[in-house]
Amino acid sequence: MSDTHYPALSDIDAIQQAFESAGYICTTRIATVVRLAAALEKPVLIEGPPGVGKTELAKTCAMVVDRPLVRLQCYEGLDESKALYEWKYGKQLLYTQLLKEQLGDVLDGAKGLTESMERLHQFGDVFYSEAFLESRPLLKAMEEDNGGVLLIDEIDKADFEFESLLLEVLSDFQVSIPELGTIQAHSKPLVFLTSNDTRDLSDALKRRCLHLHIPFPSVELEARIVASRVPDLAQSMTDQLVRFVHAIRSLDLKKAPAISETVDWAKSLVLLHANDLDGSLVQDTLNVLLKYEEDIQIAEGQLPKLMAAAAG
Amino acid sequence: MSIDSPQTARAATSSDQLLAFVQYLRGKKIPVSPADTLDAIEVAELVGYQNRSLLKNGLAAALAKSRHELSVFESAFDDYFQPIPERPLASVQSDIQPDGSPTDAPEQAPHTDPVAQGEDPLDGLRGNSLFDALESRDESALSVAIETAAAEAKVEEISLFTQRGQYVRKILDALGDEALRDAAIEFEQSEPAAFEAVQALREQLRERVRDRVERAYLIHASAATEDLLDESLSKLKLGNVDHSQMARLKRLMDRMARKLAARHGRRRRRYRRGKLHVGETVRRAIPTDGIPFNPRWRKIERKRPQIMAICDVSGSVAAYAKFLLMFLYALQDVLPRTRSFAFSAALGEVSDLFATLPVEEAIERVNFKYGGATDYGRALQDFSELALAEVNSATTVIVLGDARNNQADPRLDLLGEIKARARQLIWLNPESTRLWGTGDSEMLLVKRHCHLAKECNNLNQLERIIDKLLSDKR
Numbered sequence: 001m002s003d004t005h006y007p008a009l010s011d012i013d014a015i016q017q018a019f020e021s022a023g024y025i026c027t028t029r030i031a032t033v034v035r036l037a038a039a040l041e042k043p044v045l046i047e048g049p050p051g052v053g054k055t056e057l058a059k060t061c062a063m064v065v066d067r068p069l070v071r072l073q074c075y076e077g078l079d080e081s082k083a084l085y086e087w088k089y090g091k092q093l094l095y096t097q098l099l100k101e102q103l104g105d106v107l108d109g110a111k112g113l114t115e116s117m118e119r120l121h122q123f124g125d126v127f128y129s130e131a132f133l134e135s136r137p138l139l140k141a142m143e144e145d146n147g148g149v150l151l152i153d154e155i156d157k158a159d160f161e162f163e164s165l166l167l168e169v170l171s172d173f174q175v176s177i178p179e180l181g182t183i184q185a186h187s188k189p190l191v192f193l194t195s196n197d198t199r200d201l202s203d204a205l206k207r208r209c210l211h212l213h214i215p216f217p218s219v220e221l222e223a224r225i226v227a228s229r230v231p232d233l234a235q236s237m238t239d240q241l242v243r244f245v246h247a248i249r250s251l252d253l254k255k256a257p258a259i260s261e262t263v264d265w266a267k268s269l270v271l272l273h274a275n276d277l278d279g280s281l282v283q284d285t286l287n288v289l290l291k292y293e294e295d296i297q298i299a300e301g302q303l304p305k306l307m308a309a310a311a312g
Numbered sequence: 313m314s315i316d317s318p319q320t321a322r323a324a325t326s327s328d329q330l331l332a333f334v335q336y337l338r339g340k341k342i343p344v345s346p347a348d349t350l351d352a353i354e355v356a357e358l359v360g361y362q363n364r365s366l367l368k369n370g371l372a373a374a375l376a377k378s379r380h381e382l383s384v385f386e387s388a389f390d391d392y393f394q395p396i397p398e399r400p401l402a403s404v405q406s407d408i409q410p411d412g413s414p415t416d417a418p419e420q421a422p423h424t425d426p427v428a429q430g431e432d433p434l435d436g437l438r439g440n441s442l443f444d445a446l447e448s449r450d451e452s453a454l455s456v457a458i459e460t461a462a463a464e465a466k467v468e469e470i471s472l473f474t475q476r477g478q479y480v481r482k483i484l485d486a487l488g489d490e491a492l493r494d495a496a497i498e499f500e501q502s503e504p505a506a507f508e509a510v511q512a513l514r515e516q517l518r519e520r521v522r523d524r525v526e527r528a529y530l531i532h533a534s535a536a537t538e539d540l541l542d543e544s545l546s547k548l549k550l551g552n553v554d555h556s557q558m559a560r561l562k563r564l565m566d567r568m569a570r571k572l573a574a575r576h577g578r579r580r581r582r583y584r585r586g587k588l589h590v591g592e593t594v595r596r597a598i599p600t601d602g603i604p605f606n607p608r609w610r611k612i613e614r615k616r617p618q619i620m621a622i623c624d625v626s627g628s629v630a631a632y633a634k635f636l637l638m639f640l641y642a643l644q645d646v647l648p649r650t651r652s653f654a655f656s657a658a659l660g661e662v663s664d665l666f667a668t669l670p671v672e673e674a675i676e677r678v679n680f681k682y683g684g685a686t687d688y689g690r691a692l693q694d695f696s697e698l699a700l701a702e703v704n705s706a707t708t709v710i711v712l713g714d715a716r717n718n719q720a721d722p723r724l725d726l727l728g729e730i731k732a733r734a735r736q737l738i739w740l741n742p743e744s745t746r747l748w749g750t751g752d753s754e755m756l757l758v759k760r761h762c763h764l765a766k767e768c769n770n771l772n773q774l775e776r777i778i779d780k781l782l783s784d785k786r
Contacts, residue, residue: 012366032359032369039358040351047379089605197379200574207345210373213382 043191051258247309569642624713
């Protein structure tokens with residue numbers, strides 16, 4: 001157990017408090033999983049609808065343990081040269097040009113091809129050494145001396161092949177580079193993977209991870225989140241607003257508003273110096289909450305019902 | 313036994329329980345690997361068994377790997393780790409005391425003493441450990457006895473639903489229920505009150521044993537039974553599937569569709585890289601002194617197959633049409649542009665119905681709108697007018713029907729035209745191959761005008777055909 005690695009993450013209640021003071025209100029379930037991830041040294045696969053704070057969880061975690069956050073954003077076509085490492089071709093070429101003359105000296109007096117080759121061999125693989133290695137996020141996370149937090153964001157956007165590439169990193173915390181050998185993590189990082197569920201991930205990947213599903217929060221929890229993010233908003237307003245958002249989520253919408261949208265809405269209401277959630281104000285600011293014209297129309301049609309729900 | 317400290321003993325039984333729970337989860341179709349099990353044990357040690365919700369959250373993180381599995385896990389956890397209802401002895405005794413004091417343990421021995429109502433016929437049974445445990449409701453003694461008997465009866469070997477009665481009998485025998493039964497038979501005529509009492513106790517015992525067997529069945533066998541049902545269902549003629557099996561069939565179909573979608577979705581990506589793009593590679597090599605460090609490959613454009621399904625919805629074939637359409641629409645991930653047409657007398661496009669309505673309802677509508685006496689000639693004519701222009705080298709046309717045309721002209725010329733334009737023309741016939749060409753069946757003629765003609769009347773055959781179609785090898 002590596003509790004000593006991340007002493008901040010050795011107790012569930014302490015985690016909840018630390019996260020809260022960092023501005024992230026988390027449920028016991030989330031805190032439990034973070035605790036287990038630190039203790040079992042396993043990556044956490046976070047799933048859930050967009051905007052419930054999956055990425056934020058990893059960022060906050062980095063803040064709480066006070067280690068650097070290394071982030072890898074996934075997209076279709078992401079490959080190892082972008083994720084693991086790449087050789088610095090330019091530098092290699094430049095150096096071969098510059099060292100041409102030295103090369104002449106080295107080979108000076110060598111008779112025949114075999115002898116020249118032998119001399120060259122004596123210098124080993126100078127051009128394939130760490131000096132010419134460009135670390136990409138995964139390798140970088142392995143190289144952090146005191147561990148760190150590795151965030152692999154939106155893994156479901158990456159190709160299927162990329163998942164297989166991750167397996168070695170996730171289960172053994174090492175990266176194999178054929179020219180150099182295997183590079184082991186100096187100190188195992190905390191790994192978070194996020195997924196929006198756009199496709200099924202492979203079983204092999206799932207098996208290596210602890211699984212955390214973050215749903216939309218309850219009214220109370222969301223009210224706490226909004227209150228901590230937008231402290232300027234009056235408590236009564238916060239409650240109304242959160243109840244309104246929850247009522248909207250129960251409608252059949254193209255995209256239900258996420259927590260981040262609730263927070264944005266709360267912020268804009270503060271900017272507008274609103275003291276009370278009334279119909280015209282809602283109508284004017286609905287576009288902060290809903291991102292599709294159809295959704296806005298649906299919500300406007302149901303406005304009296306939603307307002308009643310907000311009034312509680 | 314005394315060597316083990318109480319803690320290690322507890323830990324051992326707890327991890328045993330955890331293992332049994334893992335078995336139970338597997339029975340609920342949550343795939344738990346041995347590695348997951350080890351994780352779960354480690355998790356349980358970390359969070360401890362004291363706090364139920366903590367344990368639940370922790371185990372969920374290790375064992376449930378998707379949202380669906382999470383909901384199954386949560387209900388399974390609640391079912392399995394039910395807080396055991398405490399039945400303290402004291403309250404039980406207070407129930408009994410009004411009847412007379414002799415139920416207290418120390419007074420069992422003097423059974424010769426006449427009780428207030430005269431000789432108690434049950435005294436003959438006292439001393440029988442099973443009877444005593446039942447009468448005094450000694451929970452721990454009873455559970456131990458049942459567990460021992462269950463182990464003796466090898467209840468964990470139960471494999472079928474129908475074996476439950478048999479195992480209940482075996483366990484009861486091992487418990488020594490026979491003595492009680494004999495006593496009951498003896499009392500039946502002479503002592504009705506004692507008979508009632510013994511029978512009541514036996515019924516309690518039977519109930520507990522039944523629970524025990526039920527649990528064993530859930531843990532060890534329900535998965536096997538489910539598999540058996542699934543397997544037999546996928547071989548059953550689709551026309552014979554009745555309402556009660558529909559839900560299961562739908563589930564099975566979705567699972568097959570998911571599997572096919574995963575397999576073929578993947579393959580489509582894998583073979584995308586084509587030949588070297590020489591021009592671009594040379595251009596890219598300019599900054600590196602002509603050394604092609606960064607080659608560029610051409611991409612192979614793979615057309616997704618488009619499917620047009622033409623289904624006979626007349627009485628005899630309607631059920632099969634329904635399943636074909638259900639299957640195709642379950643595959644929407646890999647076959648996004650499926651168009652469907654239904655005919656009996658006339659033909660019409662029904663894609664919109666399927667896009668907007670739940671499958672079952674759409675089928676009803678289709679049957680209502682296009683039902684009537686089958687006419688393949690007219691249907692093909694209608695199809696040609698409606699959609700032939702859009703049939704191209706990426707289109708696979710599937711016709712589902714028995715090719716029984718009531719002696720009318722089947723218009724094979726139109727079929728030939730479709731074949732010439734389409735990538736593939738597949739005819740699925742729910743009738744067995746032996747019946748092709750008998751009576752008014754035009755199947756033997758039809759067959760010549762298709763790339764592929766197959767018998768298709770159960771889920772397995774359907775899966776195989778769709779699999780072939782997706783792999784797109786002619």
